[in-house]
Amino acid sequence: MExxxxxxxxxxxxxxxxxxxxxxxxxxxxxxxxxxxxxxDKGLMEGMAVVGQRFRDQQMFVPQVLVxxxxxxxxxxxxxxLMVGEQNKSKGKILIGTVKGDVHDIGKNLVGIMLQxxxxxxIDVGTGISAEKYLEEYKKNKVxxxxxxxxxxxxMLYMKDIIEYFKKEQINxxxxxxxxxxxxxxxxxIGADGFGRSAYEAVHLVDSILHKN
Ligand code: B1M
Numbered sequence: 693m694e695x696x697x698x699x700x701x702x703x704x705x706x707x708x709x710x711x712x713x714x715x716x717x718x719x720x721x722x723x724x725x726x727x728x729x730x731x732x733d734k735g736l737m738e739g740m741a742v743v744g745q746r747f748r749d750q751q752m753f754v755p756q757v758l759v760x761x762x763x764x765x766x767x768x769x770x771x772x773x774l775m776v777g778e779q780n781k782s783k784g785k786i787l788i789g790t791v792k793g794d795v796h797d798i799g800k801n802l803v804g805i806m807l808q809x810x811x812x813x814x815i816d817v818g819t820g821i822s823a824e825k826y827l828e829e830y831k832k833n834k835v836x837x838x839x840x841x842x843x844x845x846x847x848m849l850y851m852k853d854i855i856e857y858f859k860k861e862q863i864n865x866x867x868x869x870x871x872x873x874x875x876x877x878x879x880x881x882i883g884a885d886g887f888g889r890s891a892y893e894a895v896h897l898v899d900s901i902l903h904k905n
Contacts, residue, residue, distance in 0.1 A: 695726055702735035706767070707742050709759025715766040728771040732809050736764050737892075740806060744890040754798065761798075764805055783811040784836040784902045787829055789821035791850045796843035799871060802891040803839060810895045823850075823857035830858075830865060836902055839894065840884075842871040852882035859883075866901050870894055 698721055705714045721731050743760045746752035752760075786807055790800050797819050804814045815833050817825065826838060838858075842848040851869050858867065869879050870888040879887035885901060888894030 695721070695724070696734075698724075699726075699731065699735040699738075702731065702767070703739035703742065706736060706739035706760055706763045707746075709756060709763050711759070711763040711766040714763040715770065718767040718770045722770065722774065728774045731767070731771055732775075736767055737806070737809055740764055740802070740809070741892045744802070744892045748890060757802070758798065761802055761805060764809070768805070768809065781811075782813040784898070785813045785815065785833060786837050786839060786898065787815045787817060787826070787833060787835040788839040788841065789817040789826065789829075790819040790841045790843075791847050791854065792820055792822045793850065794842050794844055794847035795819050796841070796871075799843065799891070800839075800841035803841065803870065803888070803894045806891040806895050807839075807898060810899070812898065823854040826854055827858065827861060827863065830863065835865070837866045837868065837898060839888075839898075840867065840869045842869070843873065845873045848873055848878070851884065855883045868894070868897055868901070 698717065702714065702717050702721065705717060718731060740760065743752060743757055747757050788800055788804055790797050804816050808814050815829065815835060817829050830838060840851050840854060842851060848871060855867055858865065866885040868886040868888060869884045874887060876887045886897045888897045
């Protein structure tokens with residue numbers, strides 16, 4: 693019971709972006725012998741899910757999202773090295789980036805943090821990424837899935853070019869898309885393998901594509 697309450701407190705600290713308190717409660721939970729995976733799932737991920745929800749409902753704004761993400765990073769620094777062994781081995785390699793012409797990376801970074809938290813190895817190639825660069829990074833890193841992010845109605849159109857480029861090069865890797873101006877209909881129209889409305893949804897989407905059973 694005490695542990696459940698502390699995990700709830702951890703989620704609340706993360707939501708309010710109190711990074712130092714988040715860090716020290718994470719340490720305390722580890723010292724109490726709580727599994728890092730439980731801290732991640734029941735504390736951090738639940739907190740971030742609330743952050744995503746509140747941002748969508750306009751109850752939270754960009755600066756608050758950023759401080760929550762920072763709090764998550766502080767906690768992850770402690771639990772990451774402890775998450776070793778079979779149970780926590782990587783669930784797959786994901787390449788993420790924001791498309792060419794677009795510098796928005798806050799959402800993409802959140803997606804990266806959440807995927808990492810969910811057990812994926814994330815290769816973040818940054819912003820302004822061309823189809824050629826995605827392909828180069830795909831070949832270099834041999835990833836299982838690619839995630840494209842775009843925040844502008846102009847740059848989201850380039851996602852189609854990327855998907856078509858991969859098809860032309862006969863590279864068969866799942867490509868998912870996300871970003872505020874997108875929707876499922878657009879993702880279907882450009883031939884993407886999925887659309888994530890939020891970082892939280894992105895994790896479920898990747899799980900459903902790479903771990904169907
Ligand atoms: Co820009 N900007 N901006 N901006 N900016 C928007 C997007 C805009 C809606 C503001 C507005 O006019 N109301 C507008 C776009 C309009 C349009 O296209 N129709 C806009 C504009 C116009 C511009 C400039 C052109 C402004 C200018 O210079 N005249 C310029 C463009 C520069 C460029 O990219 N070439 C520009 C610049 C900037 C800043 C640099 C100042 C800054 C970006 C800083 C940064 O990212 N490092 C910025 C910001 C911060 C915003 C707003 C305010 C916030 C975006 C954000 O970070 N949201 C935005 C207005 C708004 O949304 N209130 C705006 C928070 C983030 C957590 O949400 O990115 O949606 P989001 O990510 C979510 C989901 O979408 C999803 O998960 C995330 C977390 O839940 N998701 C994925 C995202 N990627 C995903 C990928 C997935 C799955 C899910 O799978 C791979």
